[in-house]
Amino acid sequence: MPEVLKAPLAVEFPFTRSVGPVQSAFLTGLRERVVLGVKTVDGRVLVPPVEYDPVTAEEIHDLVEVAPTGTVTTWAWNDEPRRGQPLDTPFAWVLVRLDGADTALLHALDAPGPDAVHTGMRVRVRWAEACEGAITDIACFEPYDGEPAQPAGHSGQFTDAISGIVAPARLDYTYSPGRAQTAYIRALSERRTVGERCPSCRKVYVPPRGACPTCGVATSEQVEVGPRGTVTTYCIVNIKAKNLDIEVPYVYAHIALDGAGLALHGRIGGIPYDQVRMGLRVEPAWTEGARYPDHYRPTGEPDAEYDTYKELL
């Protein structure tokens, strides 16, 4: 079997988040180098704070300053820091119970090696050089053998409090289109459109999926379709999409290639947009080196009768 295609796929987006009143105080506090927790109904202090009591579900907002010093409650050594992690040299992930808090905060501990880390060790916050109202304002924790720091009793009230953050998210995948679509893509590079026929319902799938979604059976018989086809339906796009270098208006159409069991989608060119119609006969127009037809253009044949394609709508 020929090798299937593979390529990296990075899914990346900067999500915005409104943080609500409690996280607003926490993040604004970090900007001012103050760590705030929230008091629960039963009197515990949660750091980082939450908006709702985990036991009673009541809304909570009684903010309490805790110390920037604390105790490691558990840890794990990270030998190979990845992109975006708090430190770029090996470090320990730690849960730190800050002095005055009843719960532990997850962060990084800058330590020379795992032998220098133990549960129960004392640590303190190392602040970032520039604080902006984010968890990264705590650059990391560092070992500390002094007295517990004394919080100043901050009220949690700030002027110009932070109301939102931007949270960049990124996921890295290795994408493979699989056996059937690999064959389809390779055939396209020779400007041929090759689908697969379902052995049960005999419909030809373009692009092929390796299985018929209706019959639930594998497909393998390759069938070349087109190159000509029929516009089954379409719309005229009047708004310009970001990252898409096509002048508007243009026609986005469903095209049933001759022999295919369902329509694929493509742009219609070589004809004024307001003269495109259902039933128009088209063929692919290629540009040098492209993986897909740039668009489909009229063949000059008479239009297809509605009855010949109405089942493909």
Added chain:
Amino acid sequence: MSKEPVAVVGIGQTKHVAARRDVSIAGLVREAAGRALGDAELTWADIDAVVIGKAPDFFEGVMMPELYLADALGAVGKPMLRVHTAGSVGGSTALVAANLVAARVHGTVLTVAFEKQSESNAMWGLSLPIPFQQPLLAGAGGFFAPHVRAYMRRTGAPDTVGSLVAYKDRRNALKNPYAHLHEHDITLEKVQASPMLWDPIRYSETCPSSDGACAMVLTDRSGAARAPRPPAWMLGGAMRSEPTLFAGKDAVSPQAGKDCAADVYRQAGIADPRRDIDAVEMYVPFSWYEPMWLENLGFAAEGEGWKLTESGVTELDGDLPVNMSGGVLSTNPIGASGMIRFAEAALQVRGQAGEHQVEGARRVLGHAYGGGSQFFSMWLVGSEPPD
């Protein structure tokens, strides 16, 4: 053993708006859930389980809402489930919750759905740069507009019908204090004059992007007996799915939608939906989907749906009001939109719909769809318990 009857005893929504910057996502769902509990006069302790739904993960980048929102929804120490079915998720979520009551797994279940479109990006979430694939050329409207054209060709509907739906729904929204769009100066001429985005779909015939949440408290017979206000009773509920694209798919009137409606009507003993159902809240993100779904759901014969719209049958004071709340065309927090349909159906049979109440509504259908007309979920609710 027969199923336990399921009653809706609490309904809550946020005031849907373009952007709720004053609350976190937790604060948003909490607001709707708190209102549903308040309506039912219950507390967090009265809830046995929580079922939550939201839009696809990439839309707003919250991968595990059930984990993040357990505190906000009082779910600590209780079962909490999350449901995924694209745009129909609000409906499916309510049905999963209802089935837990019907099966007597739990007595009282809180169900919640939400979306903060202002902090998400649906367009991006639907067009990830998949290697080797040609980029999507047209966005969501471009995906659905060719199906609208196919409907017009198939039925011979005049091209004025889409504007009539938008004009009606936007006027209905003026009577619904929770609706996002309140276009006080709306006229039919304005709708007709709005620009074509994806011809044949005009700007005014598309849904807005909204921030909002919806919640319901579902309970069993004994819970309904204790309810302070009249409950809505579930008379039938069903979900169906089919692939987005397959050979033989009818994109105008998908088989899964027909089958789903038929299942609901069978459960509820509905012989003729046009006669036996008083009103419908259906998922209409682009105005032409009203006549399309009227046919798909069996309220009109094939090719005849647009005639109901054109003759005023679907107006608020018509014989079969559709989207009394203003519908998805007036309010669209995608993840919550299906549940809002279900909740509005329940509000109607409880007589709690306020200014957009349909007089004497006894049986009302709530409908949602999602994906590329791929997932369907529906329930029929009534003012009287099932036989």
